[in-house]
Amino acid sequence: MVDMMNMTSLLMILVVAVITVPAQLAHATVTLAVNASDPGRQMPSTLFGLFFEEINHAGSGGLWAELVQNRGFEAGGQNTPSIFEPWYKVGDQLQVSIGTELSSPFQRNPVALKIEVLCDSGDNSCPSGGVGAANPGFWGMSIVAGSTYKVELWVRSKTSFSLSVAFTSSDGTTVLAQSHLSVEASEEWSKRSVVVAATSTDHNARLALTSATRGVFWVDQVSALPTDTYKGHGFRKELATMIADLKPGFLRFPGGCYVEGQRMANAFRWRDSVGPYEERPGHYGDVWNYWTDDGFGYFEGLQLAEDLGTAPIWVFNNAHSRFAGVSHEQSVATELIGPFVQNVLDGIEFARGPVDSTWGAVRAEMGHPEPFQLQHVAVGNEDCNKPYYTSNYMEFYNAIKLKYPDIQIISNCDASIAPLDHPADLYDYHIYTNAKNLFAMRHQFDHSSRSGPKAFVSEYAVTGTDSGTGSLYAALAEAAFLIGIELNSDLVQMASYAPLFVNANDRRWNPDAIVFNSNQQYGTPSYWMQHFFKSSNGAHLIPSTVQADSSTSLASIITSAVRFHNASSGMEYLIVKAVNFGNTSLNVNLAVTGISASNIIPGESNIMVMTSSGVMDENSFTNPVKVAPQVSKATNAAPNMELVLPANSIVALELGLAPALSSRSESLTKFVDTFISTS
Ligand code: AHR
Numbered sequence: 001m002v003d004m005m006n007m008t009s010l011l012m013i014l015v016v017a018v019i020t021v022p023a024q025l026a027h028a029t030v031t032l033a034v035n036a037s038d039p040g041r042q043m044p045s046t047l048f049g050l051f052f053e054e055i056n057h058a059g060s061g062g063l064w065a066e067l068v069q070n071r072g073f074e075a076g077g078q079n080t081p082s083i084f085e086p087w088y089k090v091g092d093q094l095q096v097s098i099g100t101e102l103s104s105p106f107q108r109n110p111v112a113l114k115i116e117v118l119c120d121s122g123d124n125s126c127p128s129g130g131v132g133a134a135n136p137g138f139w140g141m142s143i144v145a146g147s148t149y150k151v152e153l154w155v156r157s158k159t160s161f162s163l164s165v166a167f168t169s170s171d172g173t174t175v176l177a178q179s180h181l182s183v184e185a186s187e188e189w190s191k192r193s194v195v196v197a198a199t200s201t202d203h204n205a206r207l208a209l210t211s212a213t214r215g216v217f218w219v220d221q222v223s224a225l226p227t228d229t230y231k232g233h234g235f236r237k238e239l240a241t242m243i244a245d246l247k248p249g250f251l252r253f254p255g256g257c258y259v260e261g262q263r264m265a266n267a268f269r270w271r272d273s274v275g276p277y278e279e280r281p282g283h284y285g286d287v288w289n290y291w292t293d294d295g296f297g298y299f300e301g302l303q304l305a306e307d308l309g310t311a312p313i314w315v316f317n318n319a320h321s322r323f324a325g326v327s328h329e330q331s332v333a334t335e336l337i338g339p340f341v342q343n344v345l346d347g348i349e350f351a352r353g354p355v356d357s358t359w360g361a362v363r364a365e366m367g368h369p370e371p372f373q374l375q376h377v378a379v380g381n382e383d384c385n386k387p388y389y390t391s392n393y394m395e396f397y398n399a400i401k402l403k404y405p406d407i408q409i410i411s412n413c414d415a416s417i418a419p420l421d422h423p424a425d426l427y428d429y430h431i432y433t434n435a436k437n438l439f440a441m442r443h444q445f446d447h448s449s450r451s452g453p454k455a456f457v458s459e460y461a462v463t464g465t466d467s468g469t470g471s472l473y474a475a476l477a478e479a480a481f482l483i484g485i486e487l488n489s490d491l492v493q494m495a496s497y498a499p500l501f502v503n504a505n506d507r508r509w510n511p512d513a514i515v516f517n518s519n520q521q522y523g524t525p526s527y528w529m530q531h532f533f534k535s536s537n538g539a540h541l542i543p544s545t546v547q548a549d550s551s552t553s554l555a556s557i558i559t560s561a562v563r564f565h566n567a568s569s570g571m572e573y574l575i576v577k578a579v580n581f582g583n584t585s586l587n588v589n590l591a592v593t594g595i596s597a598s599n600i601i602p603g604e605s606n607i608m609v610m611t612s613s614g615v616m617d618e619n620s621f622t623n624p625v626k627v628a629p630q631v632s633k634a635t636n637a638a639p640n641m642e643l644v645l646p647a648n649s650i651v652a653l654e655l656g657l658a659p660a661l662s663s664r665s666e667s668l669t670k671f672v673d674t675f676i677s678t679s
Contacts, residue, residue: 028552029587033545034561036574037594040540043489046311048533049250050243051458051496054258055288056508058501059296061138065236066295067224068135072109073100074282075291090208091131095119098133104220105189108281112220121212130164130210139505140204142519143167143176148197148227156189157217164210169202176200203519221278231307238521242514244308246530249537250494252313252458253301257322259381262286264321264330270347273297288508302351302372316344318380319392334391341399378410390422410456416448430459435466435477439581442484442558445491455491459498470511470524472627473615479529479650480579483558497526522624531629532652539564556582574655580645592639604656605637611649
């Protein structure tokens with residue numbers, strides 16, 4: 001099993017006997033009939049994906065591997081002297097003085113740091129490591145022995161001197177990696193770049209810029225990145241790998257409320273987040289209340305989607321902010337919307353325009369001449385009830401469809417309640433609720449209208465006490481909700497959990513799928529739950545029915561069956577999934593018709609189970625896979641077999657089908673395709 005077995009290095013292999021426990025231990029028996037001779041219905045290739053929002057330091061201090069926080073000294077505002085935290089002085093007040101000035105070479109980032117060295121090694125008044133300024137990154141930098149880091153900075157000095165660029169322990173006593181730059185006296189700024197190799201490890205390190213030569217110098221736009229990032233594009237490797245492992249069908253970004261801003265002035269602006277990092281002004285995200293240097297900007301969102309091999313979904317600000325005070329919602333009236341519409345058209349041109357277009361040229365200049373595959377945009381986030389939403393939406397809709405008729409447009413208005421009064425390809429649906437409600441919502445789309453736009457469940461999660469900081473209980477309800485989405489995937493085209501990331505040092509929203517600090521990360525049960533669905537994108541939903549005798553309730557179970565073709569191995573799999581939301585185990589008599597025992601390859605058949613002794617159990621840095629899928633070989637795999645669904649569990653049985661059957665179905669598919677195209 002292909003995807004499931006990728007996890008075997010991480011997860012414990014169980015013997016199948018654990019799964020097929022004696023019948024007397026099970027509390028009830030149900031029958032699950034799967035009709036594998038029915039070709040079923042193909043589910044969208046985009047069905048399960050990711051929602052990335054700059055929240056909880058998901059990007060800044062997270063997935064974006066930049067180690068320096070406030071690299072341009074702009075976070076304190078552009079009035080000087082301004083607060084330059086988290087930078088701080090290295091040395092005492094008799095040895096060094098530091099402060100901000102409006103002397104930067106960058107027009108849009110006018111603040112620079114002035115460092116006045118008051119001591120000198122010549123008269124022994126300076127400490128041996130020199131004095132200057134240090135940056136602790138985002139709650140400490142993780143510097144690892146054997147790894148290399150690229151440090152870039154802009155510097156100007158009236159006198160020539162040697163600048164030490166060093167990663168050190170937080171108290172400066174241990175030097176982990178160091179280089180000395182010779183800075184010549186000049187009135188001009190110069191960019192300096194150095195790669196340093198670490199000889200020791202410290203996960204709470206800092207970057208220190210120091211000198212032991214009396215004089216004055218200025219620094220600006222100080223950046224430090226590990227040289228080893230995901231696909232070389234600046235994404236923190238372990239975090240990017242965790243999301244790549246989910247095989248996402250799309251990437252919605254960059255928000256969320258982050259896109260809107262609490263006040264319009266603080267909304268995310270795509271134009272300010274592209275081009276050289278030195279020219280990006282950064283901004284204070286006033287919904288989640290932290291400054292970002294916008295290293296992870298619009299370009300990086302598109303690049304990440306490409307690197308994950310998935311479809312980007314750009315959520316743009318549609319001229320609405322959240323709230324600026326109780327009664328002062330900021331919404332732009334439709335007669336004034338023109339520049340906002342042009343701004344969005346420019347953003348699409350940035351993503352897709354040819355290199356000789358205005359914005360395509362900016363993208364090419366950034367090293368990406370090929371267009372990004374942007375096929376979906378969302379007009380705002382949770383803005384349906386804002387003043388002018390529909391009339392403004394129509395301005396965006398008409399302008400985009402005129403220039404880019406192939407782009408799918410997502411409305412913020414919920415068409416599952418009532419038909420929309422405006423055209424849309426998809427409507428956005430968000431749900432945060434308790435576990436019982438979400439479990440009940442496995443039927444949410446069963447009776448929704450099929451005649452309007454398709455549904456995009458772009459944010460779902462169990463929240464509140466049921467979730468803790470990421471519980472099995474929450475994950476069970478979410479898995480049931482997703483099985484409901486599989487069953488309704490003729491209507492629901494896409495779904496993503498929210499939020500994706502949290503830096504444990506600054507939790508702004510709880511719960512989240514992936515928790516990290518400077519050097520560690522783990523998935524919550526809600527992250528691992530998504531592994532049960534990573535073969536669903538583009539797979540065929542096969543008819544299945546679950547039945548029980550009159551003494552057994554089906555109220556706590558939901559199941560689905562899909563047929564998945566692995567394009568790289570050519571293998572085909574039948575995957576039966578079930579969630580047991582109850583606190584007693586269930587025996588399932590599985591009866592698959594349409595395949596015989598000889599069609600099944602036991603060695604290619606697996607069972608994946610996620611459960612735990614306590615339904616509120618969580619993972620942690622010290623026990624990162626306490627609640628995670630456990631994979632075992634299904635040595636007894638057969639069309640008719642008994643499965644046990646432990647209390648509070650998600651179970652997937654994956655039956656590897658013999659090549660004869662796989663190739664027969666492939667040639668059958670080809671025959672049908674040929675028949676359709678020639679008739
Ligand atoms: O996912 C967290 C927030 O929840 C999103 O920013 C917003 O869209 C929703 O309210």
